Amino acid sequence: MPLHLHRATRTDRLVDGLGALLAEPLADPFAEEVVVVPAKGVERWVTQRLSHTLGTGPRGSDGICAGVRFLTPRSLVSLLLDRDRDDPWDPDRLVWPLLATIDASLDEPWCATLAQHLGHGRDGDDAELRRDRRWSVARRLAGLLSSYAVQRPSLVTDWREGRDTDGWGGDLPDDLAWQPELWRRLLERVPADPPDVRLARTVAALEAGGDGLDLPGRLSLFGHTRLPAGEVALLGALARRREVHLWLPQPSPRLWEALADVEGPVRRRADRSTERTGHPLLASLGRDTRELARTLAPLAPHDEPVPEPDEAPTTLLGLLQHDLRANHAPTPEERASRVHDPADRSLQVHACHGPARQVDVLREVLVGLLEDDPSLQPRDILVMCPDIETYAPLVSAGFGLAEAVEDTPGGGHPAHRLRVRLADRALSSTNPLLALAGRLVELAGGRVTASDVLDLASSPPCRLRFGLGDDDLDRVARWVGSAGIRWGLDAPHRAAFSMARFEHNTWRAGLDRVLLGVAMSEDDHRRVGRGLPLDDVGSSDIDLVGRLAELVDRLDTCVSALSTAEDAATWMSALADGVRSLGDVEPDDAWQLAQLDTELSRAAASAADGPGVRLRLADVRALLVSRLGGRPTRANFRTGTLTVCTMVPMRSVPHRVVCLVGLDDGVFPRSLAPDGDDVLARDPLTGERDVRSEDRQLLLDALLSATETLVVTYTGANEHSGASRPPAVPLGEVLDAADRTCAAPVRQQVLTHHPLQPHDARNLTPAGLLPHDPRPFSFDTAALGGARAAVAERVPPAPLLDGDLPAQPPGDVTLAELRSFFLHPVRSFLRQRLDVSTPLEPDEVGDAIPVSLDALQAWAVGDHLLREVLAGQDPVAVMTAEQLRGTLPPGVLGEQALRGVVEESQKLFERTADLRVGAPRTLDVDVDLGDGRRLTGTVTGVHGSKVLSLGYSRLRAKQRLGSWIDLLALSAAHPDEVFTAHAVGRERAGPRRALAGPLDHRAEEWLRRLVELRDLGLRRPLPLPVATSAAWAEAHARTLLGDDVSPEEQARKAWETDPHHPYGIQGEDADPYHRRAFGERADLSVLLDAGLGEHAWTLWEPLLTGGERVGPL
Known part of the structure; x- marks a missing residue:
């Protein structure tokens, strides 16, 4: 009986015909109807549409789609060829015997091309990289061989029978001559008939009757746009004995009729079907x-x-x-009668600044369409994108957040109330455990850097396993940075990178520091073996430290297990553990x-046909990428919500x-480079798959499936x-065709160029973006607020406080509190009175082992050395501790860097020898402040009568001020002794010293004045930035001596940031x-109005009018 071909321009008309056909019962009342659909999304849509036809009652549209068995083309072919689910010729299984075949053949002359490609028998980094792609190459070749069997069965038949042709009567290119022999060797390893043999046997059985098939007397294929040669042969044989109906969407009935006299497949270069196209899009996209x-x-x-309804557009x-x-294609005369209405938005193209703005624009367009037409429902809208993984998180952030934003002013964006379903996502995107498996494979082959492990710890599964909160992760990150952890689990793990002799900056060395920090401090540079305690860890952190150590230990176990795995089963077992x-x-x-267990067990089971095949890490990585990619399911299609999917599943569903x-x-379209090993791609036949042509067809199908509006x-x-960036070439062709549809070009009305920001005024003013739309383009209330704020008069921010805070209850003051206050008065006020702590920007975790010290790192090392040596520590112990701290480069590089810092420190230390006569002593301070309070504390580093403050950096105002406060405290507490303060800094021209003292009886008065200033600074933010106030006071002192200098300008230089520094x-x-x-970035005038000049002079006047002398040492 003949094959029945039903064609229409839209699939909704086809499905109505399918419903009418299925309404006619089969001869066997218990037999199921069989409908073959190209994708799961189409299956759900067909099911829903058929329920409006099958089993309906008097009211209509209340039926049910039952007794219909849906198959995919793959499952139909499997049924006809009598192959089970685990077909050994499936590419995922074929790869394993193919790997074994390749491994056994690499030394043979016919396989020289493939052996060279895989780096066999060669040494060097390039050869190692080539060997790493072994599984990927085998999987690609397995896919090619399977494609040959489906799309050009005659090719593998010729090869099997010893004819090395291209399967269409042509010679095989010389550089592909190794493939026929590889196919023949592969046949010996696969214990099943090859696909071409099964195809020929099945076709013969079908032509003979095919009575043993589990198929009814009628079946339908619905919605296909391409059928490979093998499937066509099966359909032809099946139609000999059964009723077979093809329901095909066709963009143009007239084009199909014009192609009625074409014969079977030919070489694509000989195809002249484009000559029969009258519309340019049918030529370029169809x-x-x-x-x-x-x-x-x-x-x-x-x-x-x-039949197509004759409706005038x-x-x-x-x-x-x-x-x-x-x-x-309409002629100029025909176009003349077509006047485009500027308000017509049936075809919309939007040019945006990147993916995020595309989603912003999409939601504005959809909300506008839903508002304009109350009958439009989210289920009537389909969103497709070629790269679902890029856009999925953006769509999730822009739609369906009603519960999250219900308490926000205005209730959030209207699109937040639209429920969205995302389909075709990769398994690793929807299952965090599978993502974790992929991450572990990457770690096993990498350096295990600090950021890698912190990212691992931040993943949801790890956070749950080890009970890590945000504060825990922040604290762990600080420990990792302070402990000098960079990369490598331990010295043996670094052996693969030729650094086994250098254990510093590894996770093991850093964790030893963290663990020791729980039990002991770094005082006196005590260490255990090569481990130096980390001071930032306390005994209260023991639980968090234990969890961190357990995480790294388990990661070490996992990486070790993966590094010793060989076959697929061992790999998957180690990965699951x-x-x-x-x-x-x-x-x-x-x-x-x-799902994790299922996927890993399937990956291991797929290797059953290749026992003993060893896998490298790169092989396993490629295997997981292949298995965890996006898969079509029917779960998230046609659920009554807004559907977002890739271009394939629903492109022809109206x-x-x-x-x-x-x-x-x-x-x-996808810009995949041609596969040089693909025999079919060298000289393809019509009907054979071409990805770029497939994508163009997708665009054409989508254009025709939009019944009211197409948005791009x-x-x-x-x-x-x-x-500026151009649109994709096929989209440009659509715009060109639209320009030639009406009397005048319509591109200016169809194409909208959007501003960069959603709060741009054009988005929020009537007709601002779309001239013929009387309303604003955007529905975003937050963007509206931002736009209004951008054009509103700038209002100075409200002050932090309306007035002074009440004074604190009187109490004693410690010297440390006084010193800390004047080093940063505003910080002390915010912390002590308002309990506000502004966290410092976290240091970026470094992954690279330092090979040199920059200026800031050298200062940190030098300053630490000086402080420790001045405190009486053993210089050798201090330098050893610095090497164990992990801040220095490895080996000789570290020794050279440390030597340079030590030499500079030693010079500075020697130049101050006369200031350090005698053993350093610590003096107590106890001063009566006269109001019932006392100032108490200690001053260290006192050599005789000299108070020494030695810094590795330049002499700055903070160091001078701290030294001055110590001097005041000592002079007031010990009036019978005469003290001098020496603040020394390192300058290029030599050390520079600020000498203060000896002081007279006014020391106690000045000290009380500082305490009073502190009391005031704890009631309101005191405008006393150290460098700025010092600059103002120094300039003011010079004006008193007759110099022409502006205190305000000098203070401004210290206060304001120079963007061109x-x-x-x-x-x-x-x-x-x-x-x-x-x-934010307040002008200096704000501080001047708050009393900067007065307070700065109160603070600095005693130093600048005789108490301090600054000059070379």
Whole structure:
């Protein structure tokens, strides 16, 4: 009986015909109808549509789709060929015997090309990299061989029979001559008939009757746009004895009729079907459709076109679709009568600044469409994008957040109330445990850097397993940085990187420091073996330290197990153990564990056909990437919510609104480089798969499936530089066709160039972005607030306080508190009175072992050395501790860097020898402040009568001020002794000293004045930044001596940040505490109005008018 071909321009018309056919019962009332669909999303849509036809009652549209068995083309072929689910010729299984075949053949002359590609028999880094792609190459070749068997069965038949041809009567290129022999060697290892043999046997059995098949007397294929040669042969044989119906969407009935006389497949270069196209889009986008006519020609199907309603189009999209169906490009005379309405938004193209803005624009467009038409529902909208993994998190952030934003002012964006379902996601994107498995494989082959492990610890499964909160992770990150951890688990782990002799900066060395820090301090540089305690760890951190140590220990175990694994089963077992030891899930997410076990066990089971095949780490990485990619399911399609999916599953399913997101140049169509090993790609036949042609067909199908509106977004400008970018070439062709649809070009009305920011005024003013739209384009209330704030009059920020705080209850003051206050008065006020702590920006965790010390690192080492030696520590012990701290470069580099710092420190130390006569002593301070309070504390580093403050950096105001406060305290507490203070800094021209004292009886008065100033500074933010106040006071002192200098200008230099400073040094206006108290980048006038001059003179006047002398040492 003939093959029945039903074709229509839209699948909703096809499915109505399918429903009418299925309504006619089969002869066997218990037999199931069989419908073959190309994708799971189409299956769900067909099921829902058929329920409006099958089993309906008097009211209609209340039926049920039952007794229908849906198959995919793959499952139908498996059924016909009598192959089980674990077909040994499936590419995922074929890769294993193929690997064994390749391994056994690499030394043979015919395999020399493949052996060279895999680095066999060669040494060096390049050869090692080539060997790392062994599994990937085998998997790619397995896919190619399977493709040959499906798309050109005659090719593998010729090879099996010893004819090394291209399967179409041509010679095989010389550089591919190794493939036939590889196929023949592979046949010896696979214990099953090859695909071409099974195909020929099945076709013969079908032609003979095929009574043993579990198929009814009628079956239908629905929605296909391409059928490979092997499937066509099976359909032709099946139609000999059964009723077979093809329900094919065709963009143009007229083009199909024009191709009625074409014969079977030919070489693509000889195909002239484009000459029969009348519309340019059918020529550029519809190659798969044209070639399908050739593919089906040998079957001589009975053509039964579905009647098309003769509706006059009224919109630009309707006109474009009408021209496509008619296979006709309108003439100038025909276009003259088509006047485009500027308000017609049936075809919209939006040029945006990057993916994030595309999603912003998409939600504004969708909310606008839903508001304009109350009958439009989210289920009537389909969003497709070629790169679902890029856009999925952006879509999740822009839609469906009703519960999260219900308490925000205005209730958030209206799109937050739209529920969204994302389909076709990669398994590793939806299951964190599978993502963790991939991360462990990467760690096993990497250096295990500090940031790698911290990222691992931050993953949800690890956080749950080890009970790590945000504060815990921040604290761990600080420990990692302070302990000098960079990369490598331990010295043996570094052996693969030729650094086994250097254990510093490894996780083991750093963890030893953290663990020792729980039990002991770094005082006197005590150490255990090569471990130096970390001071930042206390006994209260013992639980967190234990969890961190356990995490790293388990990671070490996992990496060790993976490094010794060989076959697939061992790899997957070690991986499963590693994931379970490092990760956990909530009870409600137990399915993630089951899915993990299933996927890893399937990966191991797939290798059963290749026993003993050894896998490298790169092989396992490629295996997991292959298995954990996106898979089509029916779960998230047609659920009544807004559906977001890739371009393939739903492209021909009609929706009232179809949105295509991310049609960027270079992304769409997929820019896959031709596979040089693909025999079919060298000289393809019509009907054979071409990815770029497939993507173009997807765009054509999507264009025709939009019944009311088609929305397309692409990156039209770089989000960083603003540089213009063109649309994808197929999209440009659609715009060109739209320009030639009406009397005048419509690109200016169809294409909208969006501003960079959502709060741009054009988005929020009526007709600001779309001239013919009387309302604002955006519905974003937050963006509206931002836009209003941008144009509103700048209002100075409200002061931190309306007035002074009440004074604190009187109490004694310690010298440390006084010194700390004047080193940063605002910080002390915010912390002590308001309990506000502005955290410092966390230091970026470094992954690279330092090979030299920059100026800041050298200062830190030198300052630490000086402080420790001045405190009486053994210089050798101090230098040893510095080497164990992990701050120095490895080996000789570290010794050289330390030697340079030590030499500089030693010079400074020697130049101050006369200031350090006698053993250093510590003196107590106890001063009556006269109001019932006392100042108490201690001053260290007193040599005789000299108070020494020695710094590795330049002599700065903070060091001078701290030394001055110590001098005041000693002079007031010990009036019978005469003290001098010496603050010494390192300058290029030699050490520089600030000498203060000896002081007279006024020391106690000045000290009380400082305490009073502190009391005032604890009631309100005191405008006394140290460097700024010192600059103002020094300039003011010079004016008293007759110098022409402006205190304000000198203070401004210290306060304001110079954006053009060559070293990026910031002023005191960038200090986070100052920003909180005085405003973001406050002008110096704010501090002057608050009393900077008065307070600065109170603080610095005693030093600058005779108490201090600054000069070379």
